[in-house]
Amino acid sequence: MIAKNTYPWQQDKIVRHSQLMMSSFERLTGRNLLNCTGSPNEIAKALFEAEFALVSHGIETDPIFNYGNRKALQLWELEWDNFTAMPSRKSAQKTVQEERDKLLAETTTKGFSNFSGVRISSSGKLFYIEDGIIWNLLDTDNNYCGQAAIYSNYKFL
Numbered sequence: 001m002i003a004k005n006t007y008p009w010q011q012d013k014i015v016r017h018s019q020l021m022m023s024s025f026e027r028l029t030g031r032n033l034l035n036c037t038g039s040p041n042e043i044a045k046a047l048f049e050a051e052f053a054l055v056s057h058g059i060e061t062d063p064i065f066n067y068g069n070r071k072a073l074q075l076w077e078l079e080w081d082n083f084t085a086m087p088s089r090k091s092a093q094k095t096v097q098e099e100r101d102k103l104l105a106e107t108t109t110k111g112f113s114n115f116s117g118v119r120i121s122s123s124g125k126l127f128y129i130e131d132g133i134i135w136n137l138l139d140t141d142n143n144y145c146g147q148a149a150i151y152s153n154y155k156f157l
Contacts, residue, residue: 008048008080009041009044009045009047009048009049010041010044010045014044014048014067015040015041015044016040017056017066017067018040018043018044018047018048018067019040019043019044020137020139020145021033021047021054021056021067021137021148022034022043022047023140024135024136024137024138024145024148025112025133025135025148025150027138028111028112028135028136028138029112029133029135033047033054033150034046034047034050047069048069048070049069049070050069050070050071051071051152052069052071052150052151052152053068053069053071053072053075053149053150053151053152053154054067054068054069054071054072054148054149054150055067055068055069055072055088055091055148055149056137056146056147056148056149057088057146057147058145058146059144059145059146062087062089063087063088063089063146063147064084064085064086064087064088065083065084065085065086065087065088065091066084066146067084067148068080068083068084075119075121075127075154076091076121076122077121077122077123077125078122082122090120091119091120092117092118092119092120093118093120093126096117096118099117100117103115103117103134104134104147107134107135107136107147108136108144108147111135111136112133112134112135112136113133113134113135114131114132114133115129115132115133115134115149116128116129116130116131116132117129117132118157125156126156126157127154127155127156127157128154128155128157129151129153129154130151130153130154130155131151131153132149132150132151132153133149133150133151134147134148134149135147135148135149
């Protein structure tokens with residue numbers, strides 16, 4: 001499911017983004033995203049290969065996914081290049097967009113939020129996420145850089 005860009009975690013921009021996700025998560029929740037030590041490249045690889053799903057989107061008017069680890073790509077049944085070109089709103093059915101928008105707005109205000117909800121893969125398969133966490137991505141100057149989400153509890157409907 002990754003094809004052309006088989007090892008996105010090797011790209012400098014993704015290594016930096018992995019560090020941003022890790023530091024923002026720890027700063028906002030007080031917890032580690034991943035118990036892993038090593039070089040930034042080793043940490044980026046560990047995040048990409050983790051057993052949980054990890055995604056993030058940017059700050060565009062209609063935010064675009066800019067990261068999805070292997071588990072997320074499998075769930076959405078997309079390759080890296082397709083996933084990172086997709087507006088994040090397409091991860092949920094139109095019927096739950098209002099609920100999703102409220103969650104994103106709440107997270108923007110609070111810094112992070114717990115969430116559960118139904119999402120949809122690229123082929124139309126529905127899956128229910130339980131006990132997920134969504135958080136703001138903040139650089140070292142506290143500038144808003146987007147949002148990320150992590151979850152490991154999900155079931156196909």
